Amino acid sequence: MNSPSNEAITQYKEARPPPIASVGIIGWLRHNLFSSVSNTILTLVSIYLLSIAIPAIVDWVILSSQISGDTRFDCKVEGACWAWIDQRLGQFLFGFYPASERWRVVIAFILLFPALIPWLTHGIPGQRYLRWFSVAYPVIATILLAGGFGLQEVPTDKFGGFMLNLIVGLSGIVLSLPVGIVLALGRQSKLPLIRWFSIGFIEAVRGVPLITLLFVSNILLPIFLPPDVTLDSIIRVIIMVTAFASAYMAEVIRGGLQAIPSGQYEAADAMGLNYWKSMRLIILPQALRVSIPGIVNTFIGLFKDTTLVIVIGLFDILGIANAMVSNPDWLGLSTETYVFVAAFFFAVCFSMSRYSMWLERRLARQRH
Amino acid sequence: MTNRITLGNIWFDKRGRGYLLQLLVLFCVAIFLAVITSNTIANLQRAGLTSGFGFLGDQAFFDINQRLIDYTSQSSFGRALIVGLLNTVLVSSLGILTATLIGFIAGVLRLSNNWLISRLITSYVEVTRNVPLLLQIIFWWAILTSLPKVRESISIFGVSFINNRGLRAPSPNFEDPFIWVCFAIVVCLLLTLALYVWSGRRQKLTGETFPIPLAGLFLLVITPLVVFYSLGQPINWDIPTRTRFNFRGGFNITPELLALWIALATYTGAFISEIVRAGILSVSTGQSEAALSLGLRKNQTMRLIIIPQALRVIIPPLTSQYLNLTKNSSLAIAIGYQDLVSIGGTILNQSGHALEVVGIWMFVYLSLSLATSAFMNWYNKRISLVER
Structure with a gap:
């Protein structure tokens, strides 16, 4: 600012550094945690709660927990008692295999x-x-x-155990995919009778809770079958789970079919392809690719729902957990047991949901 | 120009093939139904069972702890089912109210520019959404039933008590003059509605605004309060008191209902928060910038521009979440909360009328879901009129 005002400025001046309060750690804190009075209050309250909760949880899970012992009476600590894992892990994973x-x-x-x-x-x-x-x-x-x-x-x-959850979930999703495709095509069909059947099936199955369908598998399927035929209980469950999942799958795939621009249908017609060829070669490959994130999400929901088999007396991982919690040797360890089971499901479902989000982002990129 | 379909060219005509295919499907479905029906009749005869809904009048012989209407073990199966249906409605409506509240708060907070808060909410949403609901229900139930015994109940300000038999809270006893308070509330509600319509019309004609929120607050809160106090507070609170073994007075919420309520509300709340977040994000920032440059205030922008557009995206998936919650309330059977499915299961075991009971379940849940989709279609039509 010393230069006389009649002299022209021919060079850029160096930019001044940004104020200290808006960059670096302080800037980040100000922007993200203390940007207003209400934000500051929220931040302080949550820091206070976290400072109580996190040490307590770490202490319970790790610091004052115990991992050795034969019954819960061997656990003499304040924290969690993980002694049962050593004894029971096989059952949690494989049931009575x-x-x-x-x-x-x-x-x-x-x-x-x-x-x-x-x-x-x-x-x-x-x-x-x-x-x-x-x-x-x-x-x-x-x-x-x-x-x-x-x-x-x-x-x-x-x-039994986690293995049963995987078997029911995976067979349900694999078998429901073709049924779901047929139902989705049926719902879009121009033939009224086929459309009505598809809509009727999809809406009827989606309208009732899975638990009633499992009751049907347990009680009504034996009534519907010829008197001398018996079906294995796991197969019955898989049939009902497939019926259930295929209705949801059909709706996901219908979403994919509707996302295909009508030009694709018209182009397939113009090429002289018949209905099945145009579906198989043109429409379905595109529609299914768009539906994959939705299919993965359906699978996450179905996988969580496989725990419902305990209602009809099968011992999946949750059933084993329930049995152990009421076992006199391990009575009262419900928090430990259920947290352990929850960790299994969280690991599987969370990674699948991240995968489906990654897919969605990739699909969105491809469309541009 | 259409060709006539004859028996000879039926396979080579598109419509002809369509008819044939449909006939084939119809034939298969008919065969399938016929086989099932004949099997069912044979099986029922073999087991010596009769069909029909006559059994609903028979005596039930079992007890129901959680009930909203009078019921004893001498009542009929039909009445037991109604008790169950009411329990389903009770826990679903409690759950829907709380889940909506949790979902909207969590959805808005997750978008807040407070890093810590949005991370905390994200972890709540991820944990609840990725763990089976049934596990969560059983987990909450295990926690609630391992609370201290009745003698060592935890007291909340000396008026409510929590123990392993649930929550005992004061219950209101309404005295006769309370009817006037209700009357005042209804009248004020109608007045506010009329005021709202009138001020909307006036604003369209003259551009003048009227402070509806302030007037609404005055009418809806202050007037009933004035009536309430001027009548001498016609509510008696029946506060629970300790007796030797239990509590007297007040009302009790069982741990089953509490566990189911908490689990359904937090689980569905997490899903709703995602819907709300997506809804708010779907309104482009240009909309709020345009509103601000038109001179609308921040809260007006939110109320008149953002929320109406976000709701259009939010409401359809929201209703299907409500439906999911109602269907999920059937998981009550795992912890012994006696809802429609649980009581139906008991009846099914006692009477052997499996077909009829399953039919009733399907009928109730299907009518709920069809009513919901009817509402959704109506709503979609309504909002698509607003669209250009």
Whole structure:
């Protein structure tokens, strides 16, 4: 500012540094935590609550917890008693599956990944062969789990724990996909009778709670079947879960079908393709790709709903937990047990929901 | 120009194929139904069961703890089902009210520019949405039933008590003059409504505004309060008092109802918060900038510009969440809250009328959901008129 005013300024002046209160840590704090009076109050209250809650939780879960012991009476600490995990983890994972045969379940679980991955992402070497493998996977998994072909046979009432949740959830979603596609196409169909049947089925199933459908599987299916035919209880559950999931799946896929611009339909017609060819080659590949996030979300919901099988007397992971909580040896450890089970579901569902969000972002990018 | 369909070209005509396909589907469905019906008749005959709804008049012989209307074990199955239906309605309406409140608050707070708050809300939403509802219900129930026994009840200001039998709170006894307070509330409500319509018309004609919120506050809060006090406070609070083994007076909320209520409200609240967040984010920032540049105040922008547009996105998924909550209330059976499904299950086991009971369940839930979708269609039509 010393230069006389009649002299022209020919050079840029260096920018002054921003005020200290708007950059760096202080700036971040001011902007994100203390931007107004009400924000400051909210921040202070939540910091106070967190300062009470976090140490208490850490103390309960880790610091003053105990992980060894045979019954709850061995736990002499204030915090959580995790002693039961050592004894019961096998049951939580496999139910009453014979201990000597549990390696089969582990192998079936490991094989699940090469069977799933070619459908969830692309650009993997040997993707086509992997897809053939995943078509064969249900058969391989069934043999591994139930036995036969030289493997010791395991009756399905021994199935339980987290394994049962995975079996019911995965079979439900895999079987409901084709049924859902047919229902979605039926709902869009120009043939009135087919449209009415589809709408009727979808709305009837979506309108009732899954629990009533499970009651139907348990009580009504045996009445509907011929008197001398009996169905395995897990198969009955899978049938009803599939019926339930396919109605939701149909709505997700219908959303995908409606997202396809009508030009695509018209172009397929103009090419002289008939209905099935135009669906198979033009419409469905695009519609399904758009629906994948919705399908994953349906799966998350279905997977959480697999816990409902306890209502009809199957022992999934929650059923095992309930049984353990009422066992005299471990009575009163309900908080520990349910938190443990919740952690399992959270891990699976949270990672799937992140995956579906990632997919949605990728799809949104592709559309531009 | 349409060709005539004959037996010879039926497969080569698009409409002909359509007819054939539909006939085939109809035929399959008919066969399927016929097989099921004949199996059912055979099975029922073998088990010696009769069908029909006559059993609803039979005596029930079981007790129901949680009831809104009179019921004893001498009452009929039909009355037991009505008690169950009312319990479903009770927990669903409590849940819907609380979930909406939680959802709107959480949804708005998650968008707040306070980093800590939005992170806290995000973790609440993620944890509740990714853990099975049934697990959450059982978890809350386990916590509530492991509270101190009746003798060591936790007292809340000396008027309410929490113990392992639930929450005991004071219950209001309305005296006769209270009817006048209700009357005052109704009259004031009508007056406010009339005022709202009148001021809207006047604003359209002259542009003058009228302070409706202030007038509404005065009419709806202050007038009933004045009537209430001038009549000498015609409500008696029946405050629970300790006796030797239990409490006397007041009313009790069972741990089952509380657990179900808390779990349904927090679970659905998390889903609603996501809907609300998406709804608010769907209104482009240009809208609020335009409103501010037109000279609207901040709260006017929110009330007249943002909320009406956000609601259009929010309401349809919101109603389906309400429906989900109602359907999810059937998980009550896992903790022994006696709702429609739970009582139906008991009746089914006692009487063996599985078909009829399942039919009643389906009928009730289906009519609820069809009514909801009818409302949604009506609402969608209404708001699409507003759109250009």
